[in-house]
Amino acid sequence: MNINWFPGHMTKSLRMMEDIIKLVDAVIYVLDARAAFSCINPALNEIAKNKPIIYVLNKIDLITNQDKDKIIARLKSGSKTVIPLNSTASKAGNILSGEIKKLCIEKIEKAFNRGIKTSIRAMVVGIPNSGKSTLVNNLCGRAAAKAGNKAGVTRGKQWIKIDDYFEVLDTPGTLYPKIVDQTIAKRLAFIGSINDDILDKEWLSLELISELDAVNTSYITQKYTVLEGDPILRLEQIARSRGFLGKGGEVDISKGAVAIIDDFRKGRLGKIALET
Secondary structure, eight states, X not given: OOOOXXXXXXHHHHHHHXXXXXXXXXXXXXXXXXXXXXXXXXXXXXXXXXXXXXXXXXXXXXXXXXXXXXXXXXXXXXTOEEEEEOTTSTTTTHHHHHHHHHHTHHHHHHHHHTTOOOOEEEEEEESTTSSHXXXXXXXXXXXXXXXXXXXXXXXXXXXXXXXXXXXXXXXOOOOOSOOOOHHHHHHHHHTTOSOGGGSOHHHHHHHHHHHHHHHOTHHHHHHSSOOSSOHHHHHHHHHHHTTOXXXXXXXXXXXXXXXXXXXXXTTTTOSOOSOO
């Protein structure tokens, strides 16, 4: 299966961001820690290239501290500002407000010296389901931005005031027009950044099993009562271990496929980074 998903609203979103980037002081670039480098969108890079950028390594609760440190070191090698956090944890985003103001200190000081009250405006960008809206809600301490655990929840721009000196623009999750590297495409599908409705779940689950086995076969054997071996055999064993049986005791592979994808996305297979 060749994965590519770029609905019309994403084209409109990129154009909107191109138009509005001149009005913002900084960019908050949200990455899913489980596939951080696959989350870096060349189209967003081009739009944000002339603005200060803070990378938010989000969902760090779903990876190990060792992998988190490796990813941060790799991101910082390009002189990037990186903040690791779990945007679902209370007040986790507080550190981000301070870092944004540090990045924009020159504007703040100029305004202060002129006796003017100024507000820093930041645009929050990232691929679908990376946790942008959840982060914005964490920053302002209320459900100001529409959020959901699936791709494509945010469709329009939303300016949201964080405090008297800081406001953010929540933008729709956006991919790139053509994903050439199918390894990247699969990883984005694994973490829920591709619309599930266009995916063959059985195929995707087999690809996920292969990817996880390449990292550590124990991720699957520890969760399910299965043997090591061919991904198809392992998927059948997973479905059987979960009791997904039809008439005559026939194994329901489709339910097994959905289950392992869901278990991975919700961290039930352990703390797993697909790339470091």
